[in-house]
Each structure stands twice: as structure tokens, then as C-alpha cells.
Amino acid sequence: MNSFDVVIIGSGPGGYVSAIRCAQLGFKTAIIEKYSTLGGTCLNVGCIPSKALLSSSHHYAELAHFADHGIEVSGEVKVNLEKMIARKQAVVDQTSGGVKYLMDKNKITVLEGLGSFVDATHVAIAKADGTSETVEAKNIIIATGSKPSNLPFIKIDKERIITSTEALKLKEVPKHLVIIGGGVIGIELGQVYLRLGAQVSVVEFMDRIIPGMDASLSKELTKVLKKQGMKFYVSHKVKSVERNGDAVTVQAENAKGETITLQGDYSLVSVGRRPYTDGLNADKAGVKISDRGMVEVNDHLQTNVPNIYAIGDVVRGAMLAHKAEEEGAMVAEILAGQKPHIDYNLIPGVVYTWPEVAAVGQTEEQLKASGVEFKSGTFPFKALGRARASGDLDGFVKILADAKTDEVLGVHMIGARCADLIAEAVVAMEFKASAEDISRMSHAHPTFAEAIKEAALAATDNRALHV
Numbered sequence: 001m002n003s004f005d006v007v008i009i010g011s012g013p014g015g016y017v018s019a020i021r022c023a024q025l026g027f028k029t030a031i032i033e034k035y036s037t038l039g040g041t042c043l044n045v046g047c048i049p050s051k052a053l054l055s056s057s058h059h060y061a062e063l064a065h066f067a068d069h070g071i072e073v074s075g076e077v078k079v080n081l082e083k084m085i086a087r088k089q090a091v092v093d094q095t096s097g098g099v100k101y102l103m104d105k106n107k108i109t110v111l112e113g114l115g116s117f118v119d120a121t122h123v124a125i126a127k128a129d130g131t132s133e134t135v136e137a138k139n140i141i142i143a144t145g146s147k148p149s150n151l152p153f154i155k156i157d158k159e160r161i162i163t164s165t166e167a168l169k170l171k172e173v174p175k176h177l178v179i180i181g182g183g184v185i186g187i188e189l190g191q192v193y194l195r196l197g198a199q200v201s202v203v204e205f206m207d208r209i210i211p212g213m214d215a216s217l218s219k220e221l222t223k224v225l226k227k228q229g230m231k232f233y234v235s236h237k238v239k240s241v242e243r244n245g246d247a248v249t250v251q252a253e254n255a256k257g258e259t260i261t262l263q264g265d266y267s268l269v270s271v272g273r274r275p276y277t278d279g280l281n282a283d284k285a286g287v288k289i290s291d292r293g294m295v296e297v298n299d300h301l302q303t304n305v306p307n308i309y310a311i312g313d314v315v316r317g318a319m320l321a322h323k324a325e326e327e328g329a330m331v332a333e334i335l336a337g338q339k340p341h342i343d344y345n346l347i348p349g350v351v352y353t354w355p356e357v358a359a360v361g362q363t364e365e366q367l368k369a370s371g372v373e374f375k376s377g378t379f380p381f382k383a384l385g386r387a388r389a390s391g392d393l394d395g396f397v398k399i400l401a402d403a404k405t406d407e408v409l410g411v412h413m414i415g416a417r418c419a420d421l422i423a424e425a426v427v428a429m430e431f432k433a434s435a436e437d438i439s440r441m442s443h444a445h446p447t448f449a450e451a452i453k454e455a456a457l458a459a460t461d462n463r464a465l466h467v
């Protein structure tokens, strides 16, 4: 029987990063993946393919602004969806191949098949050809990720009533895509098909889209997306989703009990994701799973069984690839006797629409709820030279700082390139910067990053320069 220091179940960003870090630290490491491609949700049906389609559709949407820039396009410009999807798949294949390369380079054993616990130190791998192999491990890391959630009364047929996985490989642009759930995944994929010509309606149970983020971001994103043609039905509870041939009918009810009926040809159900432990037989190792299906862990990501850890989407916290990666590295370092730490408050959240939305730290709503006195500085992108030069005028940067100490408590931004700009805020907050610290740092001119400096100036003493 093959024996390892560490066996990792699941090759998503949590699992494969953990495997690399384990190997770097000198552990004999194996990773088990039930699919033939490595990289998990993120690389195969999540972050990477969705960003590929967002990029392709963004290029197409940009055409509408070419004339403003003095570029005249003669002849018809058409979307070739088949080619767009094929390009996306090529990006995915290349990225997944890159993970395989990294496994080989770090001498990590890759075992293909469904991993399930035999006991606390043995995992059986059921292979596609019907054979099975059992490996022994001193330590085991559960990194089995998540799957799309559903509402109990919706029958997802994967053809017309679909999840994000099918939305990444449609064969036609929907005429009317009805999206159930206005979270990050629904909004991103909604913008892809909106740009490609679909009518897009979003039904959201809460009173706003991207409800976990600062309300100001949600308001601005709604405004911009409405301008682009997306329709929103917030504070609406979906009651039924029915397919009839190629048509899908969605009925939803508002707080007053009034019903709306939306007729579409596709409905994307994006109501969140659930931790995935199907087939894992966690009980055979004695590992506790919560009522909500999560693997229970302590602050060190250790389960109730001392040699078994769990990371990523399958444990509590934000379901984000970079959170899973940090946890993967952390567990490897704990196993090596180090004392790593993750500041979960500093895990940034991003929506890759255009304008992009990004945030780190506390929202205004959270600060108010916890009674923290804070001050706020905001700077609009339209006052930036760089934004005017490119024509990306929507959005703002908002910095929230402690009223007494001036320490930055939260940074919330929507606008061009915010997905990358948020890194400055993370660095600043990691080093406990004050708003004044940021305001006194030189920011290259003209850049979008100047909005951060200006928002910091506004938060410091209400002394932004360019408004």
C-alpha cells in the first residue's frame, strides 16, 4: 500500500496550492481528484472560464464606444458564440494543464478517482475503470469544495433551467435569460449574455443585488447595469420555475403578495453554493459535518479528528478561490510546525463585471451595526483624468476610517480596474495604515489608483484635491 505524509482530497485552488506548499516543506504528498482535469471548480467551471467569457464579451461591448474614440468600423461585427466558448475552453485546458505541470514539478502523486475515507488514516480511491486503490496517510486534508445550490421546488434540467456550469457553455445566446439570484455569479454571467444581446432579468430575494457588499456598491452597480439594459426584481421571492418546451416561466412574489411572471427561454439558478462532501464517507473517519453540510473546523482548520484538516469552500467563510489558497498554504505550514495566520477580514471580494466592484474590510452597514465610530471619504472616477482619457467614468472609491485613530477599516470601490486596485487597499490595511498614510503616498498620474489617494484625502480631512 502506498503511504504518504499528506493526502489531499480535491484539486481545486485549496487542494492543489496546499499540495505544492506541502511538497515545498518536504512532505511526501498525494492529491486525489475525481475528475480527469485538475483545478476544481475555479479552473474548470468557475473563476477562469467566467472571466474568459467576461473578457470576450467585454471586447464586444467596447465596440459600442469605438465611434467616440474616432474608430470607424465598416461591415458587420458578429458574435460567434461557438468560437467564444471554444476559446474559453482552450484557456481552461491550458490552465488545468498548468496545474498538472506544477504537480509533476513538485513530485506530487496525482491519484484520479473518487476519494472516500476508510478510516482516519486510509483513503480509498474508486477509479473510472471500476478498480480501486487504498492509500495510507499520516495527515489528510479535505478540499472537496462546493456545488451549486438549488431551491427545493426547482428542477434543474441543465438544458433550459441551468446552473453556472451550463451557462458557461451555452450553444446560443438566450433571447431572455431569467436569473434567479443577484449574487456575484448571477450578475457576472448575466452581464456576459446581456452584452451578447440577450434580454436579462434578475430576480433577487433580498432588497438589493450583491447583498453581502457595501450598500453603496450595490446601488451604483444596479444603476450602471440598468443603464446597460439589465432588469431587476429585488425583494421578490421566486415561487415557481417551469419549463414548457423551449420556454421557461418564472413566477415571483413581492412583500405585498403581488406576483410577477417572467417568460424566458433560459433560467439561470444562481442561489449560492453548498459545501460538497458527497461520497466522501467522512463518518468512517469520525469527521463531523455540520447541519449545513460544512466540515467543522477549529481556528487551525483542524477537524474533530486531529490528523484531518479541511479547507476552502467545504468549510466556513467566504467561498472564494484566494481564501481557499490561503487556507491550503496555512494547513501545510501548521503540519510543518509553523505558526501561520489568516486575517479573514482582509480577504478581498471582487465582482468582475465592468465596471468592476471590489472591497476589503468592513462595510458601512457592519460598522454601524457594531457601533464603531467612523468617517468616510469618497472620490468619483469621473473626476479622474485617467478615467476621462479612457472613457470609463462610472464608479467611485470609498474609504472608511476609524473616527479617532484614522485607521482604515474598509475600502469599497466600483469602477475600471478595481479588481486589481483593491490590492493596494489590502496592503495598506495589512500594515494598519491610516487614511492619512495612503493620502501621503505618491500615486502615479494619470492612473485609476489616484482615486484611492483622493478618497483617502477625503477621509482624512475632507481635503480631496480634484473635486
Ligand SMILES: Cc1cc2nc3c(=O)[nH]c(=O)nc-3n(C[C@H](O)[C@H](O)[C@H](O)COP(=O)(O)OP(=O)(O)OC[C@H]3O[C@@H](n4cnc5c(N)ncnc54)[C@H](O)[C@@H]3O)c2cc1C
Pocket: 009, 010, 011, 012, 013, 014, 015, 032, 033, 034, 035, 039, 040, 041, 042, 043, 045, 046, 047, 048, 050, 113, 114, 115, 116, 143, 144, 145, 146, 164, 185, 276, 277, 278, 279, 280, 311, 312, 313, 314, 319, 320, 321, 322, 323, 324, 352
Ligand atoms: C461561475 C463561478 C465563478 C467564480 N468566480 C470566482 C472568482 O472570480 N474568484 C474567486 O475567488 N472565486 C470564484 N468562484 C468560487 C471558486 O471557484 C471557489 O471558491 C473555489 O473553487 C473553491 O476552491 P476549493 O479548492 O475549496 O474547491 P473546488 O474548486 O470546488 O475544488 C474541489 C475539488 O474536489 C473534487 N472532489 C470533491 N469530492 C471529491 C472526492 N470525494 N474525491 C476526489 N475529488 C473530489 C472536485 O471534483 C473538485 O475538483 C467562482 C465560482 C463559480 C461557480
